[in-house]
Amino acid sequence: MKHLIIYSHLNPASFTKAIVDVVAQKATAQGEEVRIIDLYSDKFNPVLEMPDIEFMFMGKEIPNDVAHYQEMITWADHLTIVYPMWWAQMPAMLKGFIDRVFSHGFAFQITENGPVGLLKGKTAQVYMNTNHPSEYYAETLMHKAQLRVIEQGVFEFCGIQTETTFFGNVISGTDELRKSYLESIK
Template identity: 55%
Template sequence: MKHLIIYSHFNPDSFTKAVTDKLFDTAKAKGHEIKMIDLYADQFDPVLKASDIQTEIETPKNILAYQELIKWADHYSVIYPLWWGQMPAILKGFIDRVFANGVAFQYGPEGPKGLLGGRSARVIINTGTPDIYYEQTGMHKAQVRVNDAGVFGFCGIDTQITFFGDVAMGSDDLRKSYLEQVPVLVP
């Protein structure tokens, strides 16, 4: 399996990094061919530019290289902390710039069509808020809708979402139990 891991956190001591490491080790043990995008380490510029979307201007080389990676993969793991009810800005900007028209989707006479069909994604979202509260308030539902219908599913990717809640104030045992669940999230 060609497995692309997209990691979005500035802190190597974060829970998000611990999840990413566990996922990486599991995928390696399963024999996956793995490529990792570490957006902070790459100092990715998340601001969409005319050159990203206007065909008459040359697309930046780093964006073309990321686009090759998303076409290369047949599975994506996307791991991030929830910030203000949304994905980190650096990841949002990555999607804006890399999942471009003609690469990840295309508009035709019948509307938009995903170009990344046949691929799967596991999105892992870490939240400070306990799961039960976000289940009750519809916040989880909103994340599923945005990630699936709004982004990855829109591009034709079969998308599954996992939430790990209460990770900041919860106990070490809770965080440990989440890390133990990571292997089942790797195909």
């Protein structure tokens, strides 16, 4: 299996990066081919600009960075996406990656019968870290809101079958809690 890990974090000592390391180790041990997109190290430009729109809708040339990341997504059978919740949403860096890379004509197509996902057959696992407790976010439907956005609104919209795991109390919790989260991935 070809496994692409995409993550958004500025800090190599973050829990997000710890998850990435565990997922990569496990996948490699299972004989999967693993590639990693570290959006901060790549200095990805998350701002959708005119050349992106000209590429998507006006038949102009694809921006080089977008072409590079689309090739990686085409290559992958499975995506793992890891990020912290910031202000009840994904970080702007990841949002910009989706805006620019999951483009019309590549990830989805608008047809007379409505939108069609073009990335069918791929699967995704999302890991989202929060500092609020998971119980609180489950009760207040924040988790449901996240699933609506990230699964229904983004990956499944593109035809990618997606599962999401939430890790709560990531800052306030104990080392044992964080270790148990990493163990649950292993």
